Amino acid sequence: MSRATVPVTLEVNGETWDLEVEPRWSLAEVVRSRCGLTGTHLGCEQGICGSCTVLVDGDPVRSCLIYAVQCRDSRITTIEGLAAGGDIADLMEAFSIHHGLQCGFCTPGFLVLASAVLERDPSISDGDLEEALSSNLCRCTGYYSIIKAVRSVRDQTSAC
Template sequence: MTDKTAITLTVNGSDHHIACAPRKTLADALREDCGLTGTHLGCEHGVCGACTITVNDAPVRSCLMFAVQAEGGDIRTVEGLAKGDDLSPLQQFFIDEHALQCGYCTPGFLMLIEGTLRQTPDISEDELDEILSSNLCRCTGYRNILRAARRALDHARTTTPEPAA
């Protein structure tokens, strides 16, 4: 269980050749072995959603997935949202709507919304609101996050999604 296995993780379009123990979670592998610390751990039991990323466009809790399970998948993290210095519309909506304070849960919410809108661009507002209740935030009281998410939904409805880089 503690012997390391060589795997390749494809994160934000780049391959990371890493060696990790089979018991290592995807979240830990992203943070420790790929150097991508934007994915945060809030509970490590799959409730708070701070560690949410997307794998093949589906939002997943990276604390509940082993790194070895993600090999071959298209893994996306918060670090992949902006293009260079240009923030994605969703990131800008979070800033504009004051949808973050300490920022710790923010990557999880961003990737939850990103994955949801990629998978279901025609989702209803009520369904989107319901999905957002799967992540926890202690700072904002959520209303501004809902506003930012709704703006992202409006944006998704009126634009053709760009293929991920």
């Protein structure tokens, strides 16, 4: 297997990174180990758990299933970018109030996913919201508290 690296320029959370990466490295590996953004968690590394969800051009994507070299021309937003920009302050608070986390491993993935889901459809129905959140795995909460948290943000926002 070739270990040769290729140059790639990535835009992560509005910052430009000029990197040398192996073509086989996933985006998750690169944002964690090269950009130092370890809020993106790697759980299953096979696209099941959703802990590694990031936004690629605004779409929620499993970053373990996309190679960093595929993201050359894309805008990447990780949990750090969303949190620093204040975009998900209400979601973070709601997760805290409704006990939407315990160990916290899945939380960044859920927050990124939930922010994208509400962005796509701010008045999403309960059923569609549950379906959308079932994309990610949480082994602590039993999901209900996560659903309650995201619902509460939806209800605040769509009431305005």
